[in-house]
Amino acid sequence: MRVALFVTCINDTLYPRTGQAVVTLLERLGVEVDFPGAQSCCGQPQFNTGYRHATEPLVHRFDRAFRDYAYVVTPSGSCAAMVRDNYPRIGAKAAAEGRGRELADAAARAVPKTYELTEFLVDVLKVTDVGAYYPHTVTYHPTCHGLRMLGLGDRPRRLLEHVRGLELRELPGAEECCGFGGTFAVKNPAVSAAMGADKVRAVARTGASAVCTVDNSCLMHIGGTLARQGSRVRPVHIAEILAATEDGAEGGAVPGAVDGAEGGAR
């Protein structure tokens, strides 16, 4: 099976090791991974801030980059949700504004083939044991987009439960938003920071050495709050846990995603 990796702009620039982990993981599971270089940002920051028209070229770009693939896999719940929930809206609105069906058609092509990573593993590859080894205590924060827009349910947890050496700790108030929300973090800093502080307090209460999510954007906010507080808890993307093995480089220490850029890329 051949899939296209949609790495997303934030992973491309800030968290490349998450993308590398997806490649490692999928190849280990016998999947052939392509990285179409024409890909770019899904347009979520612009769209969610109200700049729908600025988002439109990015819908076309997504369509062009991934047109030839049956599956597009992305390690980002919110970017997958952007494609699946909002691309059709963008298409419908353009059509309603009398600008034809091109965007709607692009959206219709993108929606059915776009999968968030854990969804792809569980629903398409039908695996929950990906052969990972990660000897640490981990707590899982289900991000809002993964939880409510994509309906990931217990897929990420089922994958984590099969990781050898990993001890999963229940996160109190897990389903509450961490307070990131894209530009919300900048437009309403007081409320966003208060939400982040509460989330980090809940993480600390688990006693886990790492907190993981399906989305580095939320993790950037949680990790940034943890780092500011001098916490030793590490933010880590689920792909990096699932890619880790006993003999692999990822298996030894908890990858420090706060400075995750330092990882295997050197």
Add this chain to the structure above:
Amino acid sequence: MSGTSLGMPAFPRAAAVSTGDSRLRANLTHATHTIRDKRARAVAELDDWAQLRAAGAAVKDRTLRHLDHYLERLEESVVAAGGRVHWAADAEEANRIVTRLVRETGEREVVKVKSMATQEIGLNEALAEAGIRAYETDLAELIVQLGDDLPSHILVPAIHRNRSEIRDIFLREMGSWGRPAPEGLSDSPAELAEAARLHLREKFLTAKVGISGANFMVAESGTLVVVESEGNGRMCLTLPETLISVVGIEKTVPTWQDLEIFLQLLPRSSTAERMNPYTTTWTGTTDGDGPRTFHLVLLDNGRTDTLADTVGRQALRCIRCSACLNVCPVYERAGGHAYGSPYPGPIGAILTPQLRGIEGSLEASLPYASSLCGACYEVCPVAIDIPEVLVHLRERVVEGGPVTRRGTRTVLKPARGHAAERAAMRAAAWAFDHPGALRGGMRLASRTRRLHPRRLPGPGRAWSDSRELPAVAAESFRDWWRRTRGEQRPDGASGEGRGGVR
């Protein structure tokens, strides 16, 4: 009352203050978490909740689509049942009508059933100006009124107060409004409720005019419905000689049978009860029973304009259950007052800018008062996709676009003050669509990563005040892929070397 919702600072400023109020935060966290857990249990009891929810949304949508028709039906039925109907285009007109109607009775005091519509139009203040005293009879509204305060929650307007604050307010203020609080009043809920009961009984037994809103209006029979927990509403709806109901036009349902759906959805969503303790219905007037004169004031105040927006109109389905407030992480930290309107929380963030227009700075900031986490949509019993409407309204704020104001289609200009952001968003979108340019920028960022500040100036400071910034990677994923995997797909659709070419 001196309190008013108008002239509030924009949301982020107001919220920054309230978020720092630890007593308010504690009161709100305790109250909202208790009710949200209870609601979840009450909803889980019904196997057909999803279908009920869909049915509720469908009935409301259908009614709203043909609202002109159903309102005419409603008027006919109310008149046939002995009531009188008045149409109010805006708050001012509604206040004028009610003031006149009260004056015609010769009375100077009225008792009120808790009503969002009369708060929306500032009726109590308008009556006060005309020398008429309006007494709130809902316990929480009473607390707000006595405390010269503003409501901060749809269902529990005094949610921001705890018991000891309430005792202090009762002891201090009840005497100047009527029967004083008993000396030595403690802050036990039973004693507080008893003090309110004795204080209010005096009003119920003397008032000749009652003012209410309604949860529903049944078009086919002209019946109005109020759903409540305390029974004070029923006293106001049955004892006075004159009853004036001020109701938003969107509260219409076609038939009596439609109530079946909403009388299941509403109590479970709002108070987590299977059935609310009091459901009062009244149809015009009846000889020898209840008020002898009944007036219905139908309130538009921005609702027809809202209806004209095909995305935003779903806000008019709202049955004011307050479930969305109770799950909202932003409401929980910011408190209701920051929303500058009787409609706080997620529903307030989409309703207020639509009813009032988004030109004001508060109204323009409300669509951004959300992290788009979607918890509100998940609990809403009539399936209002609040995040969808928020993003839609954000677009109106920054891009402008077609809107209806007072029945006339106009094109809104983009809001001022977003120029820098608009430029940045467009630049980002352009760069993301031109990989060559983007890659250059990214490589530059990588090479200069050691020079990047750990604290940002300008709007970025809001981020770095409380959170560390992530570091730009030494090598982007894109570059890593090229370095380790070599060139791109054979079909050349990689974008490599094609930067900027469409």
